[in-house]
Amino acid sequence: MFPTMTAPTAPARRPILQLVGVRKSFGGFHAVQGIDLDVREGEFLTIVGPSGSGKTTLLRMLAGMDSPSEGNITLHGERINDVPPNKRPTCLVFQSLALFPHKSVGENIAFPLKVKGVDAAARKARALELMAIVRLPETYHDKNVMKCSGGERQRVALARALAYDPEVLFFDEPLSAIDYKLKKTLEKELKDLHRETGKTFIYITHSLEEAMVMSDRIGVMRAGKLVQVGTPEEIYGAPVDRFVCEFVGEVNSIEVTRGADGGWSGVDVSGAFKVQPPQGIAEAGAPDRAFIVIRPEYMRVLGPGESADNRVEGVVYNEYSLGSRIQYQVRVNARDGGEKVMLVELSRARALPAGAEPRVTLGWDATDAFTLRG
Amino acid sequence: MTHRRTHALIWIWTLFVVAVVYLPIACGALASFNKSRYFGFPVKAYATDWWEKTLDSIEIGMIVRNSILIALLVTVLSVLIATFGALAFARYDWKGRRLYQKLIMLPIFFPQPVLGLAMLLGFSAVGIQTSWMTAVFAHLVWVVPVVTLVIAIQVYGFDPSLEEAAIDLGCSRLQVLREVTLPLLWPGIWSGMLFAFLLSWSNFPLSLYTAGADSTIPKWLYAKMVAGYTPMVPALGTMATLGAAALLLTGGLVGILVRRRTAS
Numbered sequence: 001m002f003p004t005m006t007a008p009t010a011p012a013r014r015p016i017l018q019l020v021g022v023r024k025s026f027g028g029f030h031a032v033q034g035i036d037l038d039v040r041e042g043e044f045l046t047i048v049g050p051s052g053s054g055k056t057t058l059l060r061m062l063a064g065m066d067s068p069s070e071g072n073i074t075l076h077g078e079r080i081n082d083v084p085p086n087k088r089p090t091c092l093v094f095q096s097l098a099l100f101p102h103k104s105v106g107e108n109i110a111f112p113l114k115v116k117g118v119d120a121a122a123r124k125a126r127a128l129e130l131m132a133i134v135r136l137p138e139t140y141h142d143k144n145v146m147k148c149s150g151g152e153r154q155r156v157a158l159a160r161a162l163a164y165d166p167e168v169l170f171f172d173e174p175l176s177a178i179d180y181k182l183k184k185t186l187e188k189e190l191k192d193l194h195r196e197t198g199k200t201f202i203y204i205t206h207s208l209e210e211a212m213v214m215s216d217r218i219g220v221m222r223a224g225k226l227v228q229v230g231t232p233e234e235i236y237g238a239p240v241d242r243f244v245c246e247f248v249g250e251v252n253s254i255e256v257t258r259g260a261d262g263g264w265s266g267v268d269v270s271g272a273f274k275v276q277p278p279q280g281i282a283e284a285g286a287p288d289r290a291f292i293v294i295r296p297e298y299m300r301v302l303g304p305g306e307s308a309d310n311r312v313e314g315v316v317y318n319e320y321s322l323g324s325r326i327q328y329q330v331r332v333n334a335r336d337g338g339e340k341v342m343l344v345e346l347s348r349a350r351a352l353p354a355g356a357e358p359r360v361t362l363g364w365d366a367t368d369a370f371t372l373r374g
Numbered sequence: 375m376t377h378r379r380t381h382a383l384i385w386i387w388t389l390f391v392v393a394v395v396y397l398p399i400a401c402g403a404l405a406s407f408n409k410s411r412y413f414g415f416p417v418k419a420y421a422t423d424w425w426e427k428t429l430d431s432i433e434i435g436m437i438v439r440n441s442i443l444i445a446l447l448v449t450v451l452s453v454l455i456a457t458f459g460a461l462a463f464a465r466y467d468w469k470g471r472r473l474y475q476k477l478i479m480l481p482i483f484f485p486q487p488v489l490g491l492a493m494l495l496g497f498s499a500v501g502i503q504t505s506w507m508t509a510v511f512a513h514l515v516w517v518v519p520v521v522t523l524v525i526a527i528q529v530y531g532f533d534p535s536l537e538e539a540a541i542d543l544g545c546s547r548l549q550v551l552r553e554v555t556l557p558l559l560w561p562g563i564w565s566g567m568l569f570a571f572l573l574s575w576s577n578f579p580l581s582l583y584t585a586g587a588d589s590t591i592p593k594w595l596y597a598k599m600v601a602g603y604t605p606m607v608p609a610l611g612t613m614a615t616l617g618a619a620a621l622l623l624t625g626g627l628v629g630i631l632v633r634r635r636t637a638s
Binding site for chain 2: 054063064065084085086090091092094095096098100101102111112114115116144160161
C-alpha cells in the first residue's frame, strides 16, 4: 500500500516538472513574467528572491492553486496547467503550516490517508512511522497540535505532506518564523529528509543563507523573472548581474570605464584598475562601463611590502564582530570629493591589532573580483 | 485601603445593576404566585394555583407548541442560510460582496413593527394567508442577518490556507466542508443556533403582524394584558423566561464540554 522510502541510487536527472513561458497577471499587475525552467527529478531546488518578486505566485501555480495566464507547466511531459491541487501528485507545506487546529498530531498527519479512505488502524501505523521519520516522539500521537512548539509543528506539517506521498514537495518559507538555532537544525533535517526520500523538493525563501545550505540548485527571482539558475557555487562565484551579486551578500562595487587605450579607470573611486574583462564586452573598441565587484572576504589589508593588482587608500572608522570574522568599514576618497565606504572581512587571526593606525591600504587581485556589465 | 474601597464600590455597583435587571423578572414571578385573580402588591396570599392552571390549559399548550415550532424552524433555516451567507460575507472575495455585507445587515436596524407591517402588507398584496408559516418567514428576515453576523465572526478567525491545504492533501469540496470548514465553524454555528432560537422565541412585533390567527407566547401575553388579565400571564412569562435561561445554560455547557473534549 505504501511505497517504502529507500535511499535513491544516483537520482535520475531527467526533468520531472517543466515550465515554458509561464506568466501570471492579476489585472494589470504582472506577478510572473515568463519563466522557463526544468526541474530535475529528485533535486532540491530553491527559488530565492526578495518579497514581491513573484516567487509565491510561481509556487501557487506549481501547486495548482492558481493557473498560469500564459505558458505551460508539464509534469512528466503532461500539461497540468488546470489540474486542481487534489488531482496533482504534489504537496505544499504552507508558510503558516496550515495545521488543522481541531485535530491531534496523529490525525493531522494521517489526514491525507483518511481522505483516501484508509482504515483507522493502518492510518495510525503509518502516522507513527512518519512521526519516527520526522523525529517526533510516539507519545505525541494524541497531542493537541496547537499545544506543540514551533519546531514540532514544522515536523507535523512535514509528516502530513509525506503522508500524501507526493512526487514533488513544495515549501513556502516554512522556516521564516523560527528562531535562528532551531532553523539551522531544521534546515539540516530537511536536507537529510530530501536525501532519504529521494523526492523532488522545491523550496521558496527570501533567505539566501537558507537556500545555500539546502539546495542542489538555486533560482534567483526578481520582478517576476528568473534572473539566474545554478548551483550555490555558481550563484555565489559567478553571479550574472549586480542584483544577484548584491542579493548573495554584501559586496564592494566600483564603477569603471574603459579608456581609448583599453585600460580601465574608476568613475566613483579614482585610480586605474586591472580587471578581468566582463563577458560580452568587446576586447577593443569604444569605451564601455562596468562594475568591479569585490566580496569583503576577498579584500586584503596590505602590509608594507605586500603587493596586489589593485590598491585603494582608506581610513578604518568602524568594526563589527561577525563571530569568527571581523568586518571593517573603510572610508576611501571618492572621485567627486565625497567618501565611499568599502567593507573588509578578516578572520580573527588576521584582525588589525587594537590601536593600530587607522590609515590602511586595501588591495585585491583581478582574479578575486568579478566584472559585471554596467 | 483605597484598594478595598474601590473593591467595595465595584461590588455595590454590580449588585445595583443586577437588581435593576432581575428585580422586574422576580416581580413577574411573584405576581404569578398570587392566589388572587387580580394584580396587586404586596401579594397577600401565595399559591401555585395559576401555575397549575397554566400548565393544564389546552390553549396555552397550543401556543407554546406554536412558539417552539416557529423557533425550531427559524433555527434550522436561519443557520443553513447564515452559514453559507457568512462564508460569502467573510471568506470569499466576489464582486458585490461589499454591497451584500451592507444589505444583509439592514433588516437588523429596521424598526420591527414597521418591518412586520410591511411584510403583512406584502403578504396580502400577493394573496398569502398569514399564519405561523408566514411568521417563520418574517422571523427569518430579521434573524438571518443576526446569525450571519455571529457566524461571520467565526469565519474571520479562520485561516483560509486550511481549506487550501485540505484540497492540496486530496480532499474534494465536500470533504473540505465536512473535515475542515464545518468543524472549525462549529462554535459559531452553535451560538448562531442559540441566538436564532431565542430571538424567535421572544419576538413579539413580527409575530403580532404576520402570524395571522395563530398565536405565540409573546403575542398571547400581550393580548391578555390588553384584555382578560389573569396571573397566568406572569406565570407563562416566567416559564418562557426560565425556558430561555435553561436553553442558554445548556447551550453554554455543551459548548464548554465539546471544547474540553477536543482540547484533551
